Amino acid sequence: MRLIPAFLACVPAISAIYIDEANTIDYHHQLVGYPQRHTTFFHTPQRESPATLIYTLSEHSILGAVNPKDGSLVWRQQLPQPSSNATNSFLITNIKNDAVISAVENQITSWSAVDGKLIWSRQQYLPGKVVDLKSLEALGEEESGPGSDLLAVFQGETPTVQRIDSVTGEAKWQYADSG
Amino acid sequence: MWSDAGHKNLKINVLGTKSISTLPIINENAEAIEKVTIHATDRITAPTHFLALYETPDAHWGEVYYIDASKATIKKQYGIERLVGRGTIATSVANNEVFYTRVGKGAFLVHSSVSSEVVERYISEELEVSGLLDDPHPVQAVGEVVRKMDGAGVSTRAAVLLSSGDWILILNGKVAWVRSEELSYIISAQFAELPRAQSLVNELEAESHKTLVVAYIHRLSRHISDLKKLPGFFVSLPQQVLSLVQGKELELAEPQPDAFGFHQHVVVTTEHGRIIALDTAHHGAIVWSKTIPGFEAGQTPVVTISDKGVIRVKTETEHSVFETLTGKFLRKASEPTKPKASSERVTVEYVAASDRVAGVTGQPVNVMWTFYPPPGTEVASITPRPDVDPVAAIGDVLGDRKVLYKYLNPNLAVICSINATENVAAFSLIDTVNGDLLYSVTHRNVDPERPMPVVLSENFFVYSFTTTDTANVDARGSILVSSKLYESAIPDDRGPLGAATNFSALVPPTAGGAFQPHVITQAYLIPEEIFQLDVSRTRQGITTRLLLAVLPNTGSVAGIPLSMLDPRRPVNRDPTKLEAESGLFRYLANLDFDPKWILTHARDVQGLQNIIASPALLESTSLLFMYGRGGDVFGTRAAPSGSFDVLGKEFNRLQMIATVVALFFGVILAAPAVRRKNINGLWDM
Numbered sequence: 022m023r024l025i026p027a028f029l030a031c032v033p034a035i036s037a038i039y040i041d042e043a044n045t046i047d048y049h050h051q052l053v054g055y056p057q058r059h060t061t062f063f064h065t066p067q068r069e070s071p072a073t074l075i076y077t078l079s080e081h082s083i084l085g086a087v088n089p090k091d092g093s094l095v096w097r098q099q100l101p102q103p104s105s106n107a108t109n110s111f112l113i114t115n116i117k118n119d120a121v122i123s124a125v126e127n128q129i130t131s132w133s134a135v136d137g138k139l140i141w142s143r144q145q146y147l148p149g150k151v152v153d154l155k156s157l158e159a160l161g162e163e164e165s166g167p168g169s170d171l172l173a174v175f176q177g178e179t180p181t182v183q184r185i186d187s188v189t190g191e192a193k194w195q196y197a198d199s200g
Numbered sequence: 201m202w203s204d205a206g207h208k209n210l211k212i213n214v215l216g217t218k219s220i221s222t223l224p225i226i227n228e229n230a231e232a233i234e235k236v237t238i239h240a241t242d243r244i245t246a247p248t249h250f251l252a253l254y255e256t257p258d259a260h261w262g263e264v265y266y267i268d269a270s271k272a273t274i275k276k277q278y279g280i281e282r283l284v285g286r287g288t289i290a291t292s293v294a295n296n297e298v299f300y301t302r303v304g305k306g307a308f309l310v311h312s313s314v315s316s317e318v319v320e321r322y323i324s325e326e327l328e329v330s331g332l333l334d335d336p337h338p339v340q341a342v343g344e345v346v347r348k349m350d351g352a353g354v355s356t357r358a359a360v361l362l363s364s365g366d367w368i369l370i371l372n373g374k375v376a377w378v379r380s381e382e383l384s385y386i387i388s389a390q391f392a393e394l395p396r397a398q399s400l401v402n403e404l405e406a407e408s409h410k411t412l413v414v415a416y417i418h419r420l421s422r423h424i425s426d427l428k429k430l431p432g433f434f435v436s437l438p439q440q441v442l443s444l445v446q447g448k449e450l451e452l453a454e455p456q457p458d459a460f461g462f463h464q465h466v467v468v469t470t471e472h473g474r475i476i477a478l479d480t481a482h483h484g485a486i487v488w489s490k491t492i493p494g495f496e497a498g499q500t501p502v503v504t505i506s507d508k509g510v511i512r513v514k515t516e517t518e519h520s521v522f523e524t525l526t527g528k529f530l531r532k533a534s535e536p537t538k539p540k541a542s543s544e545r546v547t548v549e550y551v552a553a554s555d556r557v558a559g560v561t562g563q564p565v566n567v568m569w570t571f572y573p574p575p576g577t578e579v580a581s582i583t584p585r586p587d588v589d590p591v592a593a594i595g596d597v598l599g600d601r602k603v604l605y606k607y608l609n610p611n612l613a614v615i616c617s618i619n620a621t622e623n624v625a626a627f628s629l630i631d632t633v634n635g636d637l638l639y640s641v642t643h644r645n646v647d648p649e650r651p652m653p654v655v656l657s658e659n660f661f662v663y664s665f666t667t668t669d670t671a672n673v674d675a676r677g678s679i680l681v682s683s684k685l686y687e688s689a690i691p692d693d694r695g696p697l698g699a700a701t702n703f704s705a706l707v708p709p710t711a712g713g714a715f716q717p718h719v720i721t722q723a724y725l726i727p728e729e730i731f732q733l734d735v736s737r738t739r740q741g742i743t744t745r746l747l748l749a750v751l752p753n754t755g756s757v758a759g760i761p762l763s764m765l766d767p768r769r770p771v772n773r774d775p776t777k778l779e780a781e782s783g784l785f786r787y788l789a790n791l792d793f794d795p796k797w798i799l800t801h802a803r804d805v806q807g808l809q810n811i812i813a814s815p816a817l818l819e820s821t822s823l824l825f826m827y828g829r830g831g832d833v834f835g836t837r838a839a840p841s842g843s844f845d846v847l848g849k850e851f852n853r854l855q856m857i858a859t860v861v862a863l864f865f866g867v868i869l870a871a872p873a874v875r876r877k878n879i880n881g882l883w884d885m
Contacts, residue, residue, distance in 0.1 A: 037796035038836075041849070047836035048484035049803050052384035054830060056361055058340045063292075063359075073344070075359050081384060081830040083806075089357065089369055092377030099806060102830075 051094040054081035060112035063089070066134035067119055076121055076134070078112040084123050086137065096137030100125045111154040115187050117169035122187070124151040129173060131190060141190035148195070149177020156187075207233040210252060212274055214267065221274050226263065228282070231256045239289045239300065246293040249277065249313040251300050253289055260287045260304065264313065278316035283307055290343030290358045299345035301358045303338045308373045310345055310356050320354050322373025329366055329378050333490040333527050336364035364489060365472060380486055383478075384807075385471040386827045391814035392465045392477070392505045392524045460846070461817025462837065465524060466825050467511055469501055475513060477527060480823055484835050488527030494518030550613070550632050554578045557615060559635055569635025573617035574626045574642060583654040583661075584613040584632065590741035591658050596768075599778025602691035606659035606684075607717035611705065612638075614656050616663070620648040623668050627654070629661065629685075629719075633705035639683070639719045645670050655733040655747070660684045662747060662765060664730040678729045680791060682765040685717040722767040724791035728753040732810055736822035736838055739815040746840040748811050748824065751793070756800045757808060757826055758793050759838055765791075799824070799836055807831020820845050 038046075060078035065071060066086075074095060075087040085097035103110065103126050111124040120131045120140055127150055131140040153174040170193065175181040184193045201212045203225065210223045227233065233254050240250040253262040261282035266275050280302065287304030298313035308322040329336075343358030357371040365382025368375050403422060407415040463481040470476065473495030477487045492501050494515040504512040511522045512533060521530045548568060550559045557571040557579060573579055589610075595603035611632045618625050625646040629639040643665060646652075650666040664680045687695035696715055697703060728751050736746040736759070746759040769787040770779060809828030816823055820843050825835045847853075 038799070038801055043801055047799075047803075047834065048480075049800075049805060049835075050380065050383055050484060050833040051804070052379070052381055052832050054384045055365065055381055056340075056342075056359075056367060058342075061340075061342045061359070063342065063344045075342070079381075081807075083830075087359075087379070089359070090376075092369060092379050097806075 051097070053077060053083040053085040053094070053097060054079035057110070060110060064114050064121070064134065068116065076112060078110050078123055082110060082125055084112065084132065098132060098137055100130070101128060108150060109152070111151065113154055113156045113171070115156060115169060116158055118187055120187070122154070122171060124154040124173065126150050129154070129185065129190070131187070143185070143190045147177060148175035148181040148183065150175065152176045201238055203236050207236060210236070223265070223274065223276070225254060226279065227254070231259065239291045241291050241293050241298060246298055247296060247313055249298050251280070251289055251291070255286060259284050262289070264300070264311065277313070280311065286337035288338045288341045288360070290341035292344045294345055294347060299354070299356070301341065301343040301345060301356055303341050303358055303360050303370065305335070305337060308370055310354055320356060324373060328375045329362070329368060331486045331488050332364055332366070333488050334364070336362040336366070339363050365470070365474065382470050382472065382474055382476065382489070383468070383827070383833045384830055386468045386833070387471055387500060387829065388503060389466055389468040389810070389812055389825060389827055390503060390505055391812060391823065391825065392467045392511060394463060394465065394525060459817070460821070462821070462823065464814060464823060466835070467503060467505065468827065469503055473497070475503070475522070477524070480825070480835055484833060490527055493520050548633050550582070552579050552582055557582065559632060571615065571630055571635050571637070573615060573628065574640070576622065577617035577619040577624060577626050579615060580618045580652065581616045581654065582613050583616070583656050585610060585656050586737070589657055590739070592740055592742040597782065598691055599781035604691050605687040605694055607687050608659055612656060614654050614661050614663070616652055616654055618648045618652070623648060625652060625665055627663060631705055638716050641721070647676070650729060651731050653730055653733040655735055657735045657745065658741070659686070660762070662733060664726070664733065666729055678726050679723050680726045680730065680765070681721060681723045682767050683719050683721040684767050685719055687717065689718045720767040722769060722787065724765070725789050726791050727793060734811040734813055736824065736840060737813045737815045738819055738822050739817065740819055743820055743841045746822070746838055748813065750808050750811060750826065752808070755805050755808070756798045757811065757834070758797045759799050759840070760793070760797055761840060799838065800834060803834070805832050805834050808834060818845055
């Protein structure tokens with residue numbers, strides 16, 4: 022009886038998972054957490070095709086895109102967690118660049134809507150935390166409207182408003198309300 | 201927009217004007233309105249309607265208003281009828297028309313801003329989400345409505361978050377899919393074996409205690425009742441044979457305990473007070489889900505799995521018992537009776553404060569021993585040996601057939617204490633019955649903020665920490681330390697206890713000294729930080745254990761074979777022939793995680809923080825389950841020594857059967873010839 026464990030101890034235990042059992046013996050639930058009402062919406066990632074995805078920025082600060090046909094997760098990104106529960110996070114669409122733009126705390130990031138790759142990210146501490154983010158596209162169509170840039174309001178030492186270029190992420194102008 | 205304190209009026213101020221319009225809230229039954237929500241779109245080009253939804257605990261209704269921007273007046277368009285049960289609204293815009301999709305219990309309606317008639321109505325008995333045992337209600341919804349091509353009606357879908365944490369999509373009144381987002385809020389998890397495997401054992405035990413006649417009648421009646429299952433067995437026989445021949449696993453229709461024990465339930469409790477059971481054999485699907493009675497936010501309910509197929513859930517106010525298989529609420533229970541303290545068994549409990557650990561026994565509490573961690577440090581964690589930790593071999597066999605006997609003490613605990621200011625961590629191994637310090641080690645330059653997981657099992661303990669940079673060395677890294685305990689350093693020697701059959705922790709064998717084990721330790725540099733450690737468990741402990749490590753940096757879980765972490769590995773020299781026979785190889789300071797060890801293979805897994813392991817009925821396999829707060833759920837089976845007790849898929853059963861059949865016919869055909877030859881041979885003699 023002593024020989025059996027001795028033999029097992031000698032077996033060079035290379036434990037590996039074979040490819041044909043890879044998805045049958047294990048299971049994985051890809052989760053994002055509870056979706057928040059103001060950051061969840063249906064959106065078509067590409068203007069050419071009518072396919073829509075459900076985008077959500079959840080309570081765990083995970084930005085995810087769910088396929089509405091079968092509920093599978095298409096892509097997700099983990100954003101930095103807000104330091105307190107009172108901080109809001111924002112998610113808006115940017116149709117001209119086929120992107121969705123998220124704002125959590127100090128960081129505003131633009132992600133490609135169809136596959137979740139990073140386009141640009143902007144983190145700034147001086148103006149403070151983002152308290153609102155709006156897209157100028159909501160004001161009208163591209164040609165006649167004011168364009169597809171973003172307006173972000175920050176709560177720092179003084180409340181600040183910035184207009185951010187949606188292609189590069191640079192601030193076009195900034196107004197600090199010192200009054 | 202806002203409402204007044206009594207929820208009697210809705211006050212609206214159009215931006216740009218100074219006037220405030222007051223609209224009365226229609227409350228026919230004079231109920232206490234809990235919440236008033238305004239639903240509108242944020243598109244400038246959409247018509248300026250909004251819907252005010254009033255919710256009470258059992259009903260909801262609302263009104264749709266129209267703001268005329270040119271005249272700055274607000275006019276009521278129509279009211280939404282009152283429905284019993286809670287509900288929510290999803291707003292969407294299509295072609296200059298605002299649609300309000302209303303999701304309530306059993307009702308799915310679409311309203312439009314154009315007319316007051318309901319555009320589309322679907323009524324269903326209940327939300328068809330399988331596994332939910334209580335009645336959840338919709339909390340929030342987003343949706344889209346599209347007018348159909350022929351203009352007759354609309355096609356609508358809404359993604360609704362239910363109060364049970366499930367995120368579902370309702371497409372034209374039917375549930376299309378369910379995402380169980382509640383699973384990302386798991387705070388505790390345990391494996392629960394399905395109870396039916398025990399029933400035969402119980403029956404046999406019951407029969408053995410009765411008289412002969414009664415036992416015989418009992419067995420006859422049990423066999424007759426088992427005969428009822430015979431037709432079902434015959435029906436499933438061809439399918440079973442086919443699946444065996446093809447080598448595929450049989451998908452069982454009902455939750456029956458399979459022969460291998462892979463079918464278990466994982467019972468998890470979540471932050472929002474729900475208890476959910478997942479099925480490990482059906483891809484982690486949710487079997488049942490319900491709220492915990494008596495749960496308050498912030499509490500951690502205590503879940504105990506009992507052998508008889510019930511689960512006890514204890515919160516601070518209530519104690520309920522559920523059935524493991526179906527989640528049915530059985531009864532409210534009183535405190536389970538603690539095992540009576542008899543004169544032969546004494547239970548020692550140990551409690552920890554930040555500056556000491558004390559072992560107490562009996563009622564009233566009598567302190568038996570107190571352990572103080574090294575001066576300056578505070579107790580950070582205690583890791584005991586698991587309750588069920590079977591050990592198959594009592595010693596490690598060396599190359600020359602001598603044995604190093606393992607130090608197997610069921611009452612061990614490793615106490616990790618940290619000095620946060622001086623970056624010192626101390627690990628102490630104590631015997632929890634008499635408080636003796638068996639082994640102690642102190643590490644300097646340890647980062648106190650990083651996780652320091654410890655695991656203790658059988659005769660070894662493994663822990664990990666991250667180093668800080670010091671004045672001389674800028675580098676930081678993670679270190680994994682593995683220690684093994686033996687009764688004596690000399691092979692074939694049992695130590696001071698000799699071959700004694702009894703061992704008392706309170707009476708040391710040598711005067712004035714505790715029986716300290718011989719500890720062999722080695723440390724390795726690992727490529728990334730480990731958040732949590734655990735070992736795989738098997739039923740009889742014969743299989744080598746796998747050290748499971750959660751690696752948050754790469755989002756994966758590694759299963760490290762313990763032969764890699766054997767502290768007897770020779771340092772600075774190659775192993776001798778005897779050492780190589782027992783499987784040791786040269787010590788290298790770097791322990792790289794072989795990609796074949798990663799249990800999560802190619803999956804994109806995020807946020808795992810905890811692992812639990814459970815034995816299957818098969819000795820070679822251990823079931824694993826991993827979860828994390830804000831993270832995914834992942835489960836798998838690990839066979840650390842290979843599947844040595846199960847025929848693999850490569851075994852060609854069809855060929856074996858064909859060979860047997862061919863031999864059978866060959867024997868029948870050849871038998872007469874062989875018999876004739878034998879008889880002729882006898883005549884020739």
